[in-house]
Amino acid sequence: MMRIRMMVLFCCVISVIACRKKSWDEYYGRPSTLAQPIYEVLQQRGNFTHFIKCIDKSGYKSTLAAGGYWTCFAPNDAAFEKYFQEHGISGDDAIDSATAQKIVKYSLVYNAYRKENLTDYQQSSGADTSVAYKRKTAYYTWVYNQGDSLILGANRNGSYVEDDNNNKYIPYFLDQYFAYQGLSSYDYNYFYPDSKYSGFNVANASVVNSDIEAENGLIDEVDAVILPLPSLEDYLKQNDQYSEFRKLLAKVVSYQSNANITERNYALTGKNDSVYIKYYDAGNSYGLAFSPNNENYLLASTDGQTDGYGFAVPTNAALIPYEAEILQHYKTFDAAPPAVLTALLNAHMWTSAPWPSKLIGSTNSSSEVPTFSLSNVVDKQLCSNGFFYGINTVQQANVFRTVYGKPFLDPSYTLMTRALDADIKFSLINPALKFTMVMMSNTVMTAEGYSYSTERSAWVYQAEGGTATTGSIPQSRVNRILASSIFLTQNAEMNNLSGEGIVESWNGEYVRYKNNTLFAGGNMDEGSVVHIDSVGTSVNGKVLYVDGLLKFSEVAIGGHLGRLANADPDDYGYFFNYLVKSTIWSNSDSTINGMTAGNPYTVFVPSNAAISEAVKSGLLPGDASTGVPNFSPSALEDQQAVVAFLQYHILNKNMVATDGKKSGDYLTLLQTLDGEPTTIKITNSVGSLVLKGMNGDVANVKVANSNILGDMAIIHTIDKVLDFNKQ
Template sequence: MNRRLIAISVLVIVALASCRKETWDEFYGRPETLPPPIYQTLASKGNFTHLLAAIDKAGYKDILSAAGYWTFFAPHDSAFKVYLSEKGVSGVDQLDSNSCRQIVTYCLVYNGFKKERIGDFQSTSTIGWVPNQAFRRRTANYVGVYDTKDTSGNSIKAISANRNGTANYVDADNNNKYITYFVDNFMSAKGLNASDYNYFYPNATYTGFNVLDATVTAKDILTENGIIHIVNKVMVALPSIDEYLASKPEYSEFKKLFDRFLVSYLFNQGVTTKYNNINSTNARVYTKMFSAAIGFSLNNENFLKQQDNDGQQNCYSIFVPDNTTLKQYINTVLLEHYPSVESMPPSIIYDFINAHLWQNAVWPSKFTTTYNVVNEEARFDPVADITDKKIVSNGIFYGTRKVQEANVFTSVYGKAYLDPQYSMMVSLLNLELKGQISNIHRNYTLFMISNAVLNAAGYFADPTVSNDVTNQWRFVPPPGSTLVGQTGANARIRLQRIINLHVVPNKQLKNLSAEGVALTYGGEYIGFKNGTVYAPGNVEAGNVATVVNTKTALNGPVYYLDRILDFSDAVIGTHLEKLAGTSAGSSPYYHFFQFLKNATPQLWNTTTKDITGLPSGTFCTIFIPNNAAIQQAVNDGLLPGTGTAPNKVPTFNPTLTTEKEQVVRFIQYHILAKKIIAADQVENGAMETLLKNDLGEPTTLFIDNSGSNLKVSDAAGVSANIISTVSYYLSNRCMVHLTDNYLRY
């Protein structure tokens, strides 16, 4: 009985198991309609015998026969026959396994993409798929550890950096190469056309679906483990920018700059351990890294890695001048004032190289609108200047017969930057002005002051005064000066104000023989006359700077001076006192100042010579009526006086409160607060004065600066002309003008 029960139970279990298997197969079994994997699909077509042999020899049969999700660009037998003929062999059996691997892995792309999707960017952010933005995909091909020589010429094992900057290697990243394709939706979205494609591949035909110089002859063939696109040409793994540069002797001088200044080898413990475990060796492996000071690592197959897949939608570009072109430029431009490349500041090398690097794909039709890592367009003629153009694995390589004319070298800034005698000036310009005055699309005039000229004025670079490189300055007042010596930030602040006086923005002063003024970067004015230049400090000291040499940059003239343009530390009242002289006969400013200096304590501080309402360092303009105009104001009752018109005698020190107030209001109305106005056709319109009305609001004067003569008018429409021959007196952030009339408040 028990045996019968056991037998029945076994039959039931078997039946149930059979039912479960049928159910499992129904839901989870391989569907009969599912196409075979990539390898078997190719085998079934009959015209991929060479490719299948290459797959076998590369060791990829199992991978392409198993589960996965790939895109495979498959060259047919006709394509292989051409390739083998070019190699001088009759069959794949005459190729080594590595050669086969370079074909198979480079044609094998991670993830399956139909033609309709391959032009879209797989964003890993919340955006998701971004249509029509992709032209590259990551392949299964990578280099790994290779043999090379370090910067000292020693044979070593190395691996390429797979990131830019200081964090130059990530262990989990094989630095896979990318393959470039050209699909119509991407090309249209980017404003590209067949001419852009044929610029790189003149012997190929653009069809709207090309992979490098191959044409896709059949697309979207579905398989169990991916998608096949059939191509009419065998494609072999392309070199990176670094590899291509190293293989071309005509660019060896450019490569030398990298090898000497921008490349180093850092021991990589993780890769060393892995390599030795696999190969049973005791080698040391080093990461070949590029300086973080340049735009990207030439051997980095990834893009910026701001997203994992950002290499799908962009790549690097590089323009490399040939040896003859580069040596000529280095010798005539970069080394004009240096004995050797090694003697130049490293920053010059960085700036020169960065001018040739783009963190963007620079397409042939987009040279003028695609900007490099220093934000300058590609300044090359695609026809006349480019001698070599290559799509490589991590970007676009252009060989050129000219250099990229970088702004930092061709602008007014470059005249100082490339001359070691002006290193102090360059350091100060770099604090704030480098980016502005090196912009060749904006006009500037630069007055050059050498290290020797700065030293003569008491200014020195001194690394001992601060650990902060921006504050390594010392000021030693010249003999006889009443100024106090300063170091660090205080000395730097003085120097920056001086440097600002030497930079004239938005204007090219091409003639310094005539008399005129110019507004400088810091908002202060300088004057020039007969080939000399002066600032408020020069006026105070009674000296001028003489132009000893002149050069021209792309964005303006450069004048070399024999002394600094200096600012004044004195208060404005000191200068007004000096202008006034000792009598009306000696100075046309005399009457005005007599009223001012006696307006105490309401307006004038006898001790400090400050003017109330004009704190030290405040920008202002003072219109001073000449003695005759002041006399007229007295006769007209606008200023106190005795006697009868037209022969009233000015009362410079009135005792009546009303008369004191009259003087204060008159003077305040002739002072523009917060503004320096010069006869330079720069500013026009209503300007606030120091005088307030009964409501506490500032009164205004009207400036007509449109013509050759500056004119100022009051609210009643009465005008005063500037007497130009003596009007340009530069004070401490102030311009003093002598006028032929007074203004009614």
């Protein structure tokens, strides 16, 4: 009885299940309106028979006949027939599985995009319209043989991430993108002169039918077979006319074995040899702009949709003589600092893909515009990760062709180059600025006690007979000497140094020249000059090769005035005597109260005759009948007058020389009792300096006895005491 009941129950269960299955099929079955998967849609349309055979050979039938979400750029039968003819292929049977995989996988873009959405940049914050022209495909290059080694390209700039296959991107060109970016059919046909721009092109093909719906994505029918584009590295390897540039790039390549990739490759191929990741030293010690084998872009996420890299690679015929030019002192790149090779390579690399119509106005990875024109482009290729331009000249790196290049490319000036790199370099490599630069050789700097400790990463200074010091003080000394050796000469001010004159240096201090010699404040103190041995030229000025350093003065301004009073009492004696007897003089260190060390000043010293006239007029204390000054007046009013006189004849934090450069109103050290500043109006021309006081009186600089250089100061004699009493 129990057995009968169990059989009845079993039959009931089967009956219920059967009824429920019928209900599922009836209510939850495949809707008749739902499109078929990509594979079936291609079959139904009837003009993709060759592409379908490639799909079958590639092993992607099950993928495209099932789920997923793809955009498929499918070449029609006419496209394949043209492909067969162009490549001498007899038909479908002549296409091997590897080629079939390339065609199929490169035609598949992850995710389904309608035509109007292909220009959207897909990012986590939402789509940004009209800025995309590429999408990541299913195709990637796996491990390959390089000699006896197994190699896999890096998928980042200078690094590798194991869960990223370094998939190639496929480019497309739509009117919407071109209009937004200010491009035209010229930019497409520059790379594809044999293809017609249709407003919707994919690589070398035109889209003849778009947005064909399928269950697992969208199909765009194209009229040409599209093979995977080479990367910038691939294209460079394929062309021997760039072998010299390729050889230089090889110097910044390193290889590192990867255990996980080795294991994965063994599972796929059965080869148990170690796999090495090929790195270009991008962002590390060499600082290469990018890795040419990296199919991703900067962020290695989806930003490859919007941009890529650029290569302007010189032919061997152009590059080899240029190497000889920049290496005339070092002879080889191995002997030169790594920065020399990096500068050469980076000058030819763009971190944003330069479209043909915008190439000449673009900037390379060093922020430099091209020094070549489109007429120099002898070869061009749109690559999977950027644009390749083969050129019959070189991109002239600013670090080579400007005045900076003279020390940078010469091992005799490595100390100077190190000092330049700390700050001034980026001004010197600007071709729009014109400079004259005094060269500072290692020999000269060492003789003056300057060196650099690589162990401490610090400058060292040891004065003759003194103790070596390291750190900020030696560095400040070097920086000051260097800045005093660089001159902005936009109007060729130092082209002729055979006469006599004065020029302002980069840091605002002054240097004098006479009969092709130079001397700064420190040189004047010790009675030395720097001789010009020869001159070198560059695109933005010239350099002077000399036999010494331009030294800064280390004598306080009061000390200078004391020396001048002893050497030239008629022009400096009375002024100095007023100064040392005044309340603003410091006997301990010969400084003047109100003047701060490290700031620039100009001192106008009235001659003895001028001061005598001021005494006679009652402006300064003394015997009005004879003009003999009273240097130590007892009356407070007279003491204040002396201080006001001294302060009014000192420009506050400004140095002005008779070089014709600076004119206008300048503040003095003097302030009124109400705290108001006082000024002197200066009219400046070469060899002449005229001062107009606040009360309208005029004084002239006595040029022959002026332009005395001190420690951040310049001293002039003048022929009149300016009225320091504000009316």
